[in-house]
Amino acid sequence: MSAKKATAKTKKAAPKAAPVMGKRVEVKHISRVEGHGNIVVEIDAKNKVKACRWEVPEAPRFFEAMILGKSYTQIHQIVSRICGICSIGHQLCSIQATEDAMGIMVSDQTVRLRKLALHGENLQSHLLHVAYLALPDLMGVGSVIPLAQTHKKELLTLIGLHRMANEFSRATTGRTTHPQRLVPGGFTKVPTEAELRDMKKMLEDSIPGLEAASDLFASVVDKLPNFTRETEYVGLVSPAEYAMYWGEVGSTMDQARPAIYYKDITNEYMVPQSTAKWTKNKGESLMVGALARFNLNHKRLSPLAKGIARKLGLKAPCHNPYYNNLAQLVECAHSVEDSIRLIDEMLNSGIKSETEPKITPRAGKGVGAVEVPRGILFHAYEYDDRGRILNADCVIPTNQNHANIQKDFEALVPTLVDEDEATIELKTSMLVRAYDPCISCSTHFVDMTSAREERRLVKFVRVDD
Amino acid sequence: MAPKPKIAFFDFAGCEGDQLQVANLEEKLLDLLEHVELVNFREVMTEASDDYDIAFVEGSITRPEDEVRLKEIRSKAKLVIALGACAAIGGVNCMKNFMDDMEVREIVYGDMARAYPTYAARPAKAVVHVDAEIPGCPIDGKEFLRVTKELLLGKPPTLPDYPVCVECKAAGNICRYEQGKLCLGIITRGGCGACCVSEGSHCWGCRGLAPDANLDAARYVMEDQAGFSRIQVQDLMRMYLGYTNAPL
Numbered sequence A: 001m002s003a004k005k006a007t008a009k010t011k012k013a014a015p016k017a018a019p020v021m022g023k024r025v026e027v028k029h030i031s032r033v034e035g036h037g038n039i040v041v042e043i044d045a046k047n048k049v050k051a052c053r054w055e056v057p058e059a060p061r062f063f064e065a066m067i068l069g070k071s072y073t074q075i076h077q078i079v080s081r082i083c084g085i086c087s088i089g090h091q092l093c094s095i096q097a098t099e100d101a102m103g104i105m106v107s108d109q110t111v112r113l114r115k116l117a118l119h120g121e122n123l124q125s126h127l128l129h130v131a132y133l134a135l136p137d138l139m140g141v142g143s144v145i146p147l148a149q150t151h152k153k154e155l156l157t158l159i160g161l162h163r164m165a166n167e168f169s170r171a172t173t174g175r176t177t178h179p180q181r182l183v184p185g186g187f188t189k190v191p192t193e194a195e196l197r198d199m200k201k202m203l204e205d206s207i208p209g210l211e212a213a214s215d216l217f218a219s220v221v222d223k224l225p226n227f228t229r230e231t232e233y234v235g236l237v238s239p240a241e242y243a244m245y246w247g248e249v250g251s252t253m254d255q256a257r258p259a260i261y262y263k264d265i266t267n268e269y270m271v272p273q274s275t276a277k278w279t280k281n282k283g284e285s286l287m288v289g290a291l292a293r294f295n296l297n298h299k300r301l302s303p304l305a306k307g308i309a310r311k312l313g314l315k316a317p318c319h320n321p322y323y324n325n326l327a328q329l330v331e332c333a334h335s336v337e338d339s340i341r342l343i344d345e346m347l348n349s350g351i352k353s354e355t356e357p358k359i360t361p362r363a364g365k366g367v368g369a370v371e372v373p374r375g376i377l378f379h380a381y382e383y384d385d386r387g388r389i390l391n392a393d394c395v396i397p398t399n400q401n402h403a404n405i406q407k408d409f410e411a412l413v414p415t416l417v418d419e420d421e422a423t424i425e426l427k428t429s430m431l432v433r434a435y436d437p438c439i440s441c442s443t444h445f446v447d448m449t450s451a452r453e454e455r456r457l458v459k460f461v462r463v464d465d
Numbered sequence B: 001m002a003p004k005p006k007i008a009f010f011d012f013a014g015c016e017g018d019q020l021q022v023a024n025l026e027e028k029l030l031d032l033l034e035h036v037e038l039v040n041f042r043e044v045m046t047e048a049s050d051d052y053d054i055a056f057v058e059g060s061i062t063r064p065e066d067e068v069r070l071k072e073i074r075s076k077a078k079l080v081i082a083l084g085a086c087a088a089i090g091g092v093n094c095m096k097n098f099m100d101d102m103e104v105r106e107i108v109y110g111d112m113a114r115a116y117p118t119y120a121a122r123p124a125k126a127v128v129h130v131d132a133e134i135p136g137c138p139i140d141g142k143e144f145l146r147v148t149k150e151l152l153l154g155k156p157p158t159l160p161d162y163p164v165c166v167e168c169k170a171a172g173n174i175c176r177y178e179q180g181k182l183c184l185g186i187i188t189r190g191g192c193g194a195c196c197v198s199e200g201s202h203c204w205g206c207r208g209l210a211p212d213a214n215l216d217a218a219r220y221v222m223e224d225q226a227g228f229s230r231i232q233v234q235d236l237m238r239m240y241l242g243y244t245n246a247p248l
């Protein structure tokens, strides 16, 4: 049912003169997000907010346990399956942690190709989100499908951009989902010079489409609720670039620290009323993702991205979480332009064929930190001297955002008490969707009823050959 | 014209990579929508309906409540199709089946482990009757379209019955064993064109065992001939093939 229709129906059912009843909004399994999440809002007859909750009933998947004892050659492929949408990011973060633990250095070419891979994923994921998942709300429809009738041209432009992003990822990593070329130490196969030129052309040709998409969004920007709540923004920072692949962990309220201190920054903790582990650092909650990166690093965006930010009216610091969608579009432009730059560098220095690097495993601990579409991702591993995992910890962006979503709810719902149920449902759903949560990613969400929980690393004993 | 068949997508424990492959069909998905009515696809649409003919199910079954939900889907749908390795063969989730259940939960949930009802991961067909499978991790978009077309035409869809090696040879790859590496293509069902091997990787077994795959012979090749240790072979076989009675 479209939002408009829903509103009309609620109005008819509750004429103004009728006695005011309490309102209850329960969205079971919010749509157009990855994984399962519920929204519960209760407002009583006196317009007092009784409850507003963000719940997560997703089936836990136990990846941190499943990789124990497994070999470093297999880990990045296993953890890739944490998430279909961020599979490249999980692989890269995993590979970084493994390389850190084993002291493996990689070539400049590998770093450039990995950055390309990350841009490819950012484009895929952001375009999927802004075009297919968020745009329908701004157009007053329930999915992207009706837009094929009403906005065919715009939709085909967005589809074209998304297809380009998939094609670009495939050309870089071998597959669009769960890629095969990325391995600790480098790549098993690299694109040829001709392929790089094709990729560059593809990226250049996408720029008019990106401009058109930002025009479309600029025309509906006022449909995004005007809601602000200042919070702590956390993301990778680097003096050299708009940090995605590496850097220190920066914050708008704290000094930047190397990734090995990730536990001190994320501080995962439990609260009785939440389904998930919460995180906090200096503020009462923190936000990661495109808007956080934009707030931290906007000065280092490419010229095209800066232009699109201006067109969309996105200025740093921005404290409106709904504007995360706009920051995603800005990052798309940055990813396109920065990829063109990286390809030019590779074409200049000449592409060398790579074969799977030879690695001698050794014992050690390592941490990987990569910006994936939904925010900063950490993987931390401890290996034994045969290169088998002893301990593993993954901190996923959606988990870090949970407390922030809840705190936003607590600030937002009181402003909605006079609205009808349909509007409350739409605005709270749009808020959750703005974060683009990736719930199946979250390997350790915790049950509603759990009052306390403590992480314990269990030493895994394996009877080996 | 007869009404369009209604199709629906549902997900259990998985990464939603298979649904993503469907969304990634882009314009081809719009073409498909000329022939079917999409009534349930939470990942891309808000509208949802309980009236559907074909249910595509992604992810494996890991909790008692998942079983209830899957049985309900089965009772409403004319056809239930398992989408991807998790739903078709149990997939990566089955890796935990080889570990102590309580230990797995404790590692991730510590003192709250008991709050987590989870049991050995299983494919959809271990719970309900499944009419067809589209294997792979993730599925191949083209295969999804082919199988869906066959279903719409009322033909029982078939999958290749030969191993990945056949397609690997056709793709002109040098065999991993020639390079001293391990590969599961020898026992894995073909249909993917050996895409992983062609990208410099090796076959992980994501499409499940080929019919009549000879595990003893495979072990002979991997351990006795190629010289890999039992644990190396086991790790690879348990990555995707965990839901089987065969001793892995």
Ligand code: SF4
Binding pocket: A081, A084, B013, B014, B015, B016, B017, B018, B058, B059, B083, B084, B085, B086, B087, B091, B092, B136, B137, B138, B139
């Ligand atoms: S089969 Fe693979 S791609 Fe599909 S849900 Fe499972 S892990 Fe994801």
Ligand code: SF4
Binding pocket: B164, B165, B166, B168, B169, B173, B174, B175, B176, B177, B183, B184, B185, B186, B194, B197, B202, B203
């Ligand atoms: S590389 Fe693997 S799939 Fe290809 S022929 Fe050799 S064993 Fe078979």
Ligand code: SF4
Binding pocket: B136, B137, B164, B185, B188, B189, B192, B193, B194, B195, B196, B197, B202, B203, B204, B205, B206, B207, B208
């Ligand atoms: S090569 Fe093996 S692992 Fe890769 S898609 Fe084919 S069956 Fe799956």
